[in-house]
Amino acid sequence: MAGSIAARSSRSKTNVRDEGPFDRELEDLPAEMRWREWMMRVEAVIFASTEPVSRETLARVVGKDCSIDLLIDDLIEELRDRPYELVSVASGWQHRTRSRFAETIRASSAPTRGGAAALSEFEAMVLMAVGYFQPVTRGELSKIFGREVSRDTIGNLRGAGFIGSGPRSPTPGAPYTYVTTKHFLSAFGMETLRDLPDVEALEDAGLLSRRAVQSEPLSAEVESEEE
Structure with a gap:
């Protein structure tokens, strides 16, 4: 049993080492694939965050010469036909459901995240x-x-x-x-x-x-x- 645990621990440490440092630049990818990967990274970070994500935060996951503004523009265009959008709030970016779907969401009674707390x-x-x-x-x-x-x-x-x-x-x-x-x-x-x-x-x-x-x-x- 002890040997099995030690073996698993050794494999886990090896996997961590194999991952290496986070690759921001993605220089091994063609330019078009690199841009697409940066777009997905930025969208993933914004989607996962409960608060607006700042430019400084997004810069940690893309190449040093990558234009955050151009990436955001491309994401906004890509989401044009989706029921949610990317908006600039509080000096950052956040996903927001489009206002025309507010009644639909209320009718569903589904639990939602974020938004303003109920105030008198x-x-x-x-x-x-x-x-x-x-x-x-x-x-x-x-x-x-x-x-x-x-x-x-x-x-x-x-x-x-x-x-x-x-x-x-x-x-x-x-x-x-x-x-x-x-x-x-x-x-x-x-x-x-x-x-x-x-x-x-x-x-x-x-x-x-x-x-x-x-x-x-x-x-x-x-x-x-x-x-």
Whole structure:
């Protein structure tokens, strides 16, 4: 028995050694086959990832002179007739089901991965305010809405991965500020925060107010209660 285990272990180590270092360049392949292999590698990495994949990550699996942008263009074209597509979000790339199949997927009741976590209407409004006014404190958020933004609300948004801690505010008490994350961009299909809707249109609709956070700061006692 011991001899059998030792033999299997030896064969396993031999196989690992035989694989050698990861071949990025694929110089032994004709140019067309090399390009096709790089395309499949890039698509495999993006498909397997739960988050948008950055250019730096993809560069680890293709040749040093390979154009990531041209590879992505070819993949996008190849997927043109498929029910899913390759999209640029959160400074990376991700597979997304085409929007016209959303009703079909909902009707199937099949479990899905990714997407935005379910938020209450108020949580969604608070998240939107963080997106526009970040870095922003809990006290400043409370002033925007004219009601307290509770620690539970902040905790739920943090737990869903939409916001994280920013720098300490320079206001009295140095409260924590909050900022959005890459997951926020990914979940809502944005490349950068510049893709947020025009804040002036939201102000005209009465949904947000920059005046609230530009008015007199909250007292130190209120701000110091923040986490």
